[in-house]
Structure formats: C-alpha cells, structure tokens
Amino acid sequence: MNRFLLPALALCLALLQPAAAQIYRATDPLAHTYSIVARDPATGELAVAVQSHWFSVGTSVSWAEAGVGAVATQSFTNKSFGPRGLALLKSGKSAQQALDELLRTDEGRDVRQVAIVDNQGRVATHTGAKCIDYAGHQQGKQFSVQSNMMLTEKVPAAMAQAFEANAQLPLPERLLAALEGAQGAGGDIRGRQSAALLVVRGQASTEPWTDRLVDLRVDDSAEPLRELGRLLRLRRAYEHMNAGDLAVEKNDVPGAIREYEAAEKLFPQNLEMQYWHAISLANKQRLPEALKLLRPIFKQEPNWRTLTERLPKVGLLTLTADELKQVLSAK
Incomplete structure (x- = not known):
C-alpha cells in the first residue's frame, strides 16, 4: 500500500463507526480540497474547478456534461457521485x-463533501x-464553493468573494480567480499539488467532441494554480491562432494578422505560433514579412527549416521554387 495512504486511511477508519470500515476503499482518492461548481448566466456554460494536495485531483473530483450540469465530489471521495450525479x-x-438521492444510498455520507449545479x-x-x-x-x-x-x-467566503468580484471575466478565468482566492485565505492545510479546470457548453451540440470548452489539468506541481493559469492563457493563445487560420481561409489577411499577433502577445516565446504566422504570410505573397519572422526561428531551432522543406509536398506552403529557395536560405 502507498505509504502516504496509510495515515490518511487510519484517520478515515477512526472517523467512521466500526461497521463502516467497508465504506472506504484503499483505491479511492482522499481529495481533501477546495472546489467550485458554477453556471454562467450569460452563456449557460457549466463548470467545476478544484485544487488539492493530492496527485491528479481532476481525475477524481471534477465531473461535467454539456447541457446537464457539473459535480464536485471530494473529502473521502466517492467517485461514483460524478457519473451517477x-x-x-x-x-x-x-x-x-440528485444530491439527496446520492446521499440516501451512501453510508459514508458523513465524510463526503459534494456540490452540484x-x-x-x-x-x-x-x-x-x-x-x-x-x-x-x-x-x-x-x-x-x-x-x-x-x-x-475563511476559505469558502474568500472563494465566493473572488468569484463574484470578477463577474466581468469569462467563466474559466472567474473559476481560476476563485481558486486563487481560496489559496490567499490559507488553502489546504497540507499545501498544494494538483489542480483542474473543466468547462462545458450550456447546451449539448450535435458534435459532442466539441462540448468540452476547457479541460485542463495540472497533476503534480509545486505551484498548481500558477501552472493552471499558464495553461489557460496558452489555450487562449491557441484560440487566437485558430481564429487567425480561419481568417486566412477567408482571405482576411488583416484579420489573421490581428489574431496571430494577439496569440504571440500572450506567449511571445512560443516558436510554433510565430512559425505558422509566418507560413500564412508567405502563402499570401507577403514574403518579406514572413522572412522577418522566420529568420530568428530558424536560428533558434533549425528543425523548423527542415519542416518548411516538407510543407510544399502536402500543399501547406504554396511558393515558387525561387521563393522557396529564398525562404530556406534565410539567415
């Protein structure tokens, strides 16, 4: 048995009545933690976010389905509460x-913590x-919360205050603010380890694979909320990249440039964002601008030059032979 599990399991057994020892299984997570479930009144989006001093807390606590709701199940966690709820x-x-029905059939209800929206x-x-x-x-x-x-x-009040004070933000950013509010009020007495953020559509679509709008997890980190925030910003950057690609398809070069620049502003050190921005410019016969971006990329990582050689074969780079030679020789 995991050596970290033994003291917590002993504590659980001490808390429960003797006959309740079978309620808790050694394979279940001990997600002592703080979390939030929420619905955005403006968009209908449903969400759950969590942080804990426990490995990969997002695989245990957070559950959501588009058009249905969101569940957080924690403390001495009954994971079945997620899908069953x-x-x-x-x-x-x-x-x-739903909560009443879950608790009615659970003999371990006194050590559970559950929230549903x-x-x-x-x-x-x-x-x-x-x-x-x-x-x-x-x-x-x-x-x-x-x-x-x-x-x-003070943690629940701090979370609620942070969530309500950031009503102008999109739902994922509001959830992150709530988690940060909890940490600012002391957070988990054991410290920090993992965090997760899950947001789904308010209404299920005909393409269920698109219904998870944000699904981010930090499974093990000394600063899980900082890393979760970084991942959320990175996701926003890639949303701008996708919007830029769509603008290119519509021959909206100014719009594409605005989106690519917004992405690069969020993560200026990300070479891939800069690279595809440059390739899109090259495909629109804006070679000088493309070369300005490509030169430092090639210098920092030569493999991007090798990749560029392969793009014409699959139609992702439409240059003349002379133009391609100019790109590949850029220094």
Whole structure:
C-alpha cells in the first residue's frame, strides 16, 4: 500500500463507526480540497474547478456534461457521485434531488463533501459532519464553493468573494480567480499539488467532441494554480491562432494578422505560433514579412527549416521554387 495512504486511511477508519470500515476503499482518492461548481448566466456554460494536495485531483473530483450540469465530489471521495450525479440530472432531477438521492444510498455520507449545479443554475451542496476541519461551503447565484481540511475557516467566503468580484471575466478565468482566492485565505492545510479546470457548453451540440470548452489539468506541481493559469492563457493563445487560420481561409489577411499577433502577445516565446504566422504570410505573397519572422526561428531551432522543406509536398506552403529557395536560405 502507498505509504502516504496509510495515515490518511487510519484517520478515515477512526472517523467512521466500526461497521463502516467497508465504506472506504484503499483505491479511492482522499481529495481533501477546495472546489467550485458554477453556471454562467450569460452563456449557460457549466463548470467545476478544484485544487488539492493530492496527485491528479481532476481525475477524481471534477465531473461535467454539456447541457446537464457539473459535480464536485471530494473529502473521502466517492467517485461514483460524478457519473451517477450527472445521470440523475440528465433524467430530469434538480441539483438538490440528485444530491439527496446520492446521499440516501451512501453510508459514508458523513465524510463526503459534494456540490452540484444543474443546467438551470440551481445548486446543492453537502458537507458531511465528519469532514475534517476546517470544512464548509457557501452558495451564491448559480454557484457553490466548498472546502475541507483547510488551514483557516475563511476559505469558502474568500472563494465566493473572488468569484463574484470578477463577474466581468469569462467563466474559466472567474473559476481560476476563485481558486486563487481560496489559496490567499490559507488553502489546504497540507499545501498544494494538483489542480483542474473543466468547462462545458450550456447546451449539448450535435458534435459532442466539441462540448468540452476547457479541460485542463495540472497533476503534480509545486505551484498548481500558477501552472493552471499558464495553461489557460496558452489555450487562449491557441484560440487566437485558430481564429487567425480561419481568417486566412477567408482571405482576411488583416484579420489573421490581428489574431496571430494577439496569440504571440500572450506567449511571445512560443516558436510554433510565430512559425505558422509566418507560413500564412508567405502563402499570401507577403514574403518579406514572413522572412522577418522566420529568420530568428530558424536560428533558434533549425528543425523548423527542415519542416518548411516538407510543407510544399502536402500543399501547406504554396511558393515558387525561387521563393522557396529564398525562404530556406534565410539567415
């Protein structure tokens, strides 16, 4: 058995009645943590975000389905609450009705912490009487924040305040602000290790593979929230890159340049963003501008020059032989 699991498992058994020893399985995660579930009233998007001193917390705590709802299941985690809670919501039950049904059939309810938001923004939260102090939750308009094993009792209020104070931000950034608020109030008494951010559409589409709008995880890090924020900014940068590519397809070169520049502003050190920006310019007969971008890229990493040689074969670079020679010889 994992040596880190032994003391926590012993603590769990001490908390429960003797007959309840079978409630907890050694394979289940001990996600003592803080989290938020929320619905964006403007977009209908549904989300859950979490941070914990536990490896890969996002694989245990956070669950969401487009057009259905979001669930956070933590403390002495019952992972089945995620898929089962979503199934109950999908069957037509409200967040509270779904939570009531989950807890009714769970003998370990006193050590569970669960929060649910449904597709109408209704929230339901449970903090078991035997969750480890400091433990609690706070509900707001279409969101709920919850925490257990915190350093201070101020975490839920700090999360709620941060979420509400950043109403002008997109939902993913608001969730991150809430997590940062929790950390600012002391956070997990054990420290930090992993974090996750999951956002889905408010309505399911006919292309379910596109319904997860943001799905980011930091499984192990000394600064998981800082890394989660970096990944979110990187995702935003690639959204600009995708928008730039679409603008190129529509022959909107000024629009493409604006999007590429926005992407590069978010991550100026990312060579790939600069590279495809340059290739798009070259394909639009703006070779001098393309070369200005390509020269430092080739100097820093020669493999990009090798890749450029291969692009004409698949139609991704449409230059004359002389123009291609000029590009490949750029220094």
